[in-house]
Amino acid sequence: MRDLLLGDVSPLTCRSYGHDLLRWFRLLWAVDVGWEQATEAETATLVGWLRSAPNPQRRRRPMDALAAGTVSPKTGKPTLRSGYAPRTIAHNLSVVHGFYAFHLHFGRGPVVNPVPDSRSRRRASAHVSPIEPARPHRRARLRACIRCPMLSINPRLLLRLDELEADLLARRQRAIDEGWRGEVDGLDLTLSFPRSKRAQAQRAAATGKADLGMPTLPRHHPGNGA
Template identity: 65%
Template structure:
């Protein structure tokens, strides 16, 4: 459950979390949604807006803060820890940035949107969901055959609160440790593609990769 500033249970949030718990959502999903809604209600308390009167302007304030504020979970207290956003020269994996990730912001918007969609079915809350949803994305998420290709979708208009992102397929291009002039990528390594060393020569790129 989520408590308000007076340590009183917020019944509207408990009702929504109960629906998630009775469905196919895992306990970890319910927990993450509870923290997202607690953050949302904290913004509403600061702005002095009741949750039934929230609009897109309040959602824009939350998204703007998440895009610029540092994430306290990214703080490193151990000496010698890599700085946020730096790249490990040995593994090629970048460290997490100091702020909130795009997936975290989109997850927060999904939690708030689902909360208002739940209460909209019972005639509670604002008339319009404060989190804008693209009609194309709503149609794409509808039930369809798994054999059909996933149609492309666009972000919702005015304002574009959801963050577009693509998951990188390879690691960052880094100079080889033994030869500074040679650049390698994770896609060219045999273990990355599941190829044997004999077959990996045909899959290697013909031209060197461009440095970052």
């Protein structure tokens, strides 16, 4: 934490890192493993717990609030689900990885970082110009899949969106039948995006085009010789 403060980071960043490290150490205390002896097995335990445990922050909801993961009919945006978000899991792994990388620099802790790293990501990020598009790469093991929300869609393509949702629902049902709980959570998150975009497209179709008051130019301008 002192190294973070010397790096002139935000106090909120230090607070976030502190909470993630506290979660990591609580897990190590529960399994009776010292931080110097931590391996990838403890990291897998942390990820498994985060993907299955309920998030206590989600309990601060009024009794008449929408169920977690559903789309709000007013805003068209999905509500937060009851568990930990994939970005929270990825952030926790990044914090733990940085913690052990810091101590490894000074010759402390395990020789191998307990959080797996992605060699493909390092190769893709090496010697890349800022003006070049990002290179595709595989994510590291145990890393959650960060699903990017879709852009605005054309209201005329809502039928295609219905097909995508039907396919996702079929995959979700199969995951339920097979007992793939982590896959069900991921599909629930993915389903919230097309439902949100459907509500957004329906509102856009009902609203219509906005008149910006732009003047229309004549086809033949007196000064262009036409």
